Amino acid sequence: MARDLGTAQRFYGAVVGWPFRRARLGDAFSVAERDRVPVAGIGALASDLGVAVAWTPYFAVDDADAAADRIRERSGTIAVGPVSFATGGRAALVADPDGAVFGIWQGAVAAHWRVGRDQAPAWLELRTRNAFDAAIFYGAVLEWATGRTGCCEVSYEEDQVVLRQGGEPVARLNSGPVELAAYSPHTRPRWHVHFRVPRLRPAIEAAVELGGRMVSDITSNATERWVALRDPDGALFTLTTALAADPA
Template identity: 80%
Template sequence: MFGAPCWVSLMARDLEASQRFYGAVAGWTFRPARLGSAFSVAVLDGVPVAGIGALAGDLAVAVAWTPYFAVDDVDVAAARIRERVGTVAVGPVSFPGGGRAALVADPDGAVFGIWQGPVSAGWRVGRGSSPAWLELRTRNAFDAALFYGEVLEWATGRAGCCEVSYEEEQVVLRQGGEPVARLDSGPVEVGAYTPHTRPRWHVHFRVPELDPAVEAALDLGGRTVSVVTSDGRERSIMLRDPDGALFTLTERIGEAGEEGAD
């Protein structure tokens, strides 16, 4: 697998506080990660969902959810990012178990990660306990698709590559024919302070029932950023956790949402 999302991770300040919040909101339990005491892995129904690393303060970076994309060679991918006016902020660095990673940003400043190495069995956006959806909110989705396509080898014709299509005014990334991410053009500002207006990758997590999850988030210091919206198939709301990390919760509606469920 290459070019596809392979993990999401929260860069947090306080590991225990983040675990309490997301455990109550999303029903996750946690186990230690192999990366050290500052890291844990969120688990739902016995399947790894996401990572939390309490390194935001040490690395002087914003508290945020970050998607990682699989690459064959992290050094080659990092070089492609630099050549295309992106930024390599951290790494590439090696991790236990043979993996190598880098924390990077596209030319508009949207942060993401690249990962070379084994990936969690059963983890795939849109399936089971994995995140429901990834979304890039950027100035120009077509320009972004060119950048990511060249860096991550999307739509190259190489066997196993992700495909890209234009659907309903969005660039859609597909893995094995199934949608895993959207690239949206919208009202964002490069360098803007407000998290809503900065180009960014955004993670959508599915919950069984939206209203109790939102209530739990508010009780533990989270804040709503949007009203609840519905497209007839899903109800969704954007929130910030107590440290300010943005994410969306989404709930399937009735039988329409059961199609394609694992």
């Protein structure tokens, strides 16, 4: 959700290398692509709706109304919807019991969007009070690990709940301190989006040049290097790159 479509496209086009095309939802929306695969959407409605500029993950569901009912039954919150779109989709903006915001989307278009290897986002990360409790909530409302076609596998790895699709990790759920949730956007429960770039330093330089800023140090493990940034309007996101491809 952005304030100005052109500004957001210029920023993310330079930083992540996306080309954009107009979405069928109207002039205020565009779709970013990677290798002709849709990977992200931008809607310039933050000012109209009076909401914060932010990245929000949307999860595909078979029935948005049934999923919304499951969310309510498990103490989640329905902020908007479900509403229908001219494209045939049906969606809702919701929050889990700890307040982390996400969306649900019903419609054929969801089958063409993908998270994981060779696509962007690289993965999604939920930082929450208790990852195990969160996994039970999301597993129930989004029907993870149910064995249905196209569904996901859930495992517990190195103190994280890891969601895999086709063997590739697409989401990680992490427990952590959230006592300052009312005061700090870094500590309140929320979904974080990780975008993959070929090299980290040029992407950071492009972000800073266009009005973004780093909000964390560059961090690495045995395989990846990453950094958290905010775009010019304050939306939080993370850039990540493979260590082998970006050794310096």
